Amino acid sequence: MGIKSFQGVRKSTKKEFDAPFLVEDYMTKKLLTFSPEQSILEVMELFAKNHISGGPVIDSNGFLVGIISEADCMKQISESRYFNQPILDKSVERFMTKNVETIDNDISIFDAAGVFYNSNRRRLPVMKNGILVGQISRKDIVIAALKLSGQNYK
Template identity: 85%
Template sequence: MGIKSFQGVRKVVKKEFDAPILVEDYMTKKLITFSPDQSILTVMEHLAKYHISGGPVLDNNGFLVGIISEADCMKQISESRYFNQPILDKSVERFMTKEVETIPHDMSIFDAAGIFDKHKRRRLPVMKNGILVGQISRKDIVIAALKLSGHNWK
């Protein structure tokens, strides 16, 4: 006759997930911002100086009115060559993207990753109650995923 072992009813152990998974946990909060009347040359200098590829454009009241990127600056460079002129001191407003897609601060990084994939953006402004509170990039999402790689979530 075989040996029987009875351990009783096993307790279900529920794993707690406590790692942060929200955009606000990984976004950049200290931003280099630009104004619509700022010179495109100044923007190019800031992009190079601060090693960034773009940033939000805010009006005098601090509201988001656009986003300027290296790609937008390329338009200026290309245009100046086409017309055989030096890079002119034109304003950001002329080259910035005015219809900016934003995401809420409390969105999960997984949903943000889906937006990056679907819309091919490099950065997204993060809003809370209609106010710009940060910016998240594709790199920020990758860093978040690496931090979460040891966790299980549902």
């Protein structure tokens, strides 16, 4: 004779995912932005002063037109040595990356991690309806993953 269960029918429970996991939940919203006309020297000083390694470049209308990073500044430093000239007061527009890869604010950090994995970018501007609303970095994704490490993803 088989064993009979006396517990009765169990109610199926679906575990809800209650932790935030979208890019907008972890992105930096207060950004230091740069203009295309700004001096590359000034940008390097701001990088050092604010302990950052890059940021978005926006035009006078507030639209994203590029991104400037320490790597872009290295190009200026390298050219200065090659031509035996001091670092000149050249504009950001000359050295910034113009074809900027962006990410939407409403995608998951898991999808964002995939974007970072498939590119060599350290940071990505975050867009909402074509407007710059923040920036997310690889470090932000790692921090988000640590916060979510105790959750089940379904």
